[in-house]
Every structure is written in structure tokens, then in C-alpha cells.
Amino acid sequence: MSELRFERVSLQYGSLRAVDAVDLTVPAGQVVGLVGESGSGKSSLAAAAVGLVPPTAGRILLDGTDVQRLRRRDRGLQMVFQDPYSSLDPRMSIGGSIAEAMPRGVDKRAEVARLLELVNLDPGRAASLPARLSGGQRQRVALARALAGQPKVLIADEITSALDVSVQGAVLNLVRDLQRRLGLSMLFISHNLAVVRYVSDRIAVMRAGTIVEEGPAGQVLADPQHGYTRELLAAAPSRHTSLWEDAS
Template identity: 50%
Template structure:
């Protein structure tokens, strides 16, 4: 559905990413993982056209990129316009893309979308300030899927949320993938979340790809030293096992 082919971006003498190539296949969740500064944000900006790469190209299999590729941003407190109601936020894409031009039709669609992500249709006349972070991210997901995209790019969508609500948002994304047949590019640094959601992984280190593979391959038999260090940093839920692991280092 979406292919990055040799993406390279430099800022002066600093190379943010170099020769980044991967393909997001139809119906899969691909994880793009790495620590801060690994090149994840620059890669995403090149993918969606916010930054022009110095080399390489992005290919999308569908006919209308701006409708077919939608984003869920990292910070649910900054990505929703505080002056707009939920109905306006979620329904804006329906109007812009000419999907539903009547106000009544948009409200009906918005109500259904809110229920689809686990909210209530009565929420549509409220403003973002009256929702929690997890609820705001559900609104952002509803806005993204409103225009019936083929690809959803999720830029660390749970990193700004409390651990208690991260799983809820991840479950919404997984449900949307299954119900709508979405292809999802999931950007993250938390490998525990990635393991639960993603089918394949692309590991970035210093602006380059360290390794790629299926979830099973990466977690069972990581090849790159950088990937091994990322996995070693993932907390173990069992306190006794975590103490044993730390003592063995």
C-alpha cells in the first residue's frame, strides 16, 4: 500500500535519515521503532509530504493520497482544535473531501464513527477540553477513519498517555484494522506495545535501518546489537524475573 524507497534527508551536514526503504503491505501493521533521534519523525514527515527528501521517493498504491493516507498524531492535547466541537473535528474531512456535504448527514456519520471507537454519539457537541487524553485519541482516530482511508500512520499515538489507557487505544487501533481492513504504520519506541500490535518491524538506529523482520523473528532472534539493546530495556511484568534479568547483565 505504501512504499518508502531510498529516503534520505540531510539538514546541512547532519544526515537525519539515509537510504530508508520499506513497504507497508495491505492489511498489515508495520512497526517503525527506535529511540529518540533514530529518524522516525523525519521518515514520517517525508512519507506524508511535510518534508521533501533529498533522495528517494514515496509510492502509494491508491488513487488519492490525501484521502487514502491519514494520520493519528502523538499528542492528543495538541492535535485537536480546542475551538471546534467533536462533530466539527470528525466531520471536517467528510466536508473537505466531498463525502458528505449535508450537515445532517455529517452528524449522522460522526455519531456512528464515535460509537465505532468506543465513545457515545452524544459526545459530538462537546469540546476537546472536556475529554481525557485517551478519549481525545479516540476522537483523533475517528477523525482519521472518517474519510475511509486505506493507510493509517500512527506517530507514537500512545506515548503521551497513561499506561492504564494505552492498551485501550491500541485495542481500538487493532479493532479498526480488522473491521476496516486498514494498513497501519505504527511508529513507537515502546517495544512492549509494538509486540502486541505489529506484524512486522523496521528498526531504526541513527537514521539508518538496523534490521527488519517479522515480530517473531525480531523478538526471538534479533540480529543487530542495537535491536538487542532495545529489547533488553523492555520491562518484564514479573518483578522476580526482572530482578533476575538485571542481575544477569
């Protein structure tokens, strides 16, 4: 288990400041749900953490070490994206995609089978191409691929937003189960507070590139201090939670 910390992180694209002096900590072994509307800077913050874009200012620390000093492969951070189909090579078998992310010296055939079982997929599907899988199955493959890199911290960026509600439930239940079984530290990003509150120990609310509220999930949900948090809470139907709890 590892701690991921953002210290005064800013990201600027030309004249646009996407992220503005963000301080945020993902404690070891916990899930921090980062919620906010589209364009609030959530995905930009995640992209900086995994090395896709360099921060304009500030530092991103993994267990106290600035991740910019580490090679991307050595950062111990893996990201699962919104669209699993675009993140998987359509010409490569799902087993090949998972194996590609593994470190050297691993029995790749055995590890692919173990990871597919871990995400509730039949290991016999390892030779299948992504096009032969449903959206929910492809997202399970994307999770397995991320876990193949043996991450210290997992970043999940809108991983259920393109799925039907019933399929969302199965994926969210899986994420929650994996996090608990593996003791993962996780930054879980969504525009939907109903999704975030289902999996998170802590919740951070992001608007226009800044964190406007952050705290234990129960506290933020029961007594939101910022008007924007209250807006998100009012727009998050609680009926989704019961649907997800019934999903398998």
C-alpha cells in the same frame, strides 16, 4: 487495502541527515511497527509520507504511485500524532473536527456518530470541546478524525507515549481491533518495543536514520540479529502486555 513503500528515502535538514536511504514496505492490510529511540528519524519518515516535508532523495509509493505526484488530500494517507490535544482545534467541537476531515458528499452528522461509536465514544459527545475529554478520549477522537478521511494507509506516530499505561492498553486494543475490522495498512511508530510488538505483523528497527533490522514480528522478537534490537528488547518489560490485554 494498499501498500506503502519507501525506496531509498533520505531527509536532510541543513547538515543533519535525519533519514538515510531507507527502504521499507508496509504490506497491504498489515501493521509494520517502526521502533527506535527519540531522534532516530521515525517521525521524519512519517512526515515525508504524509507530505509535511519533501524527501531529499528517494521515492514514497502508494500502490506503485509516487505520492509526491498526488495532492496531499488525495494521497490516501492519514496520520495520528503523539499529542491529540495539539492536533485538535480547542475551539471546535469534536464532532466538527471529525467532520472537517470528511470528503464531500458524506452525511456528516451520521458519519460523525458512526465514527465515534467505532472508537468506543458516545456519539452524544459530538458537541463537546476537546478540553472536556481525557487524554485517552482525545486520542480516540484523533483516530476517528483520521478514519474520517477514508485512508488507505494509517500512520500512528507515538500515539500512546503520553498516556498512562492502563489508558495505553485501551487505546492499543482499540487500534488492533480497528486495524483488523477495517483491514487497514498501518505504520505504527513508537520508541517502546513492548508497544510495537503488541500490535505489529512486522517490525522495523531504526537507528540514526537507517533501518538496522526488519522482518516478521515473531522472528525479530525471538531471534534479533542486531545488537540495538537486543538492547530494545531487554528494555521492554513484558508485564505491559498482560496489562494491555486486560484493558478495555
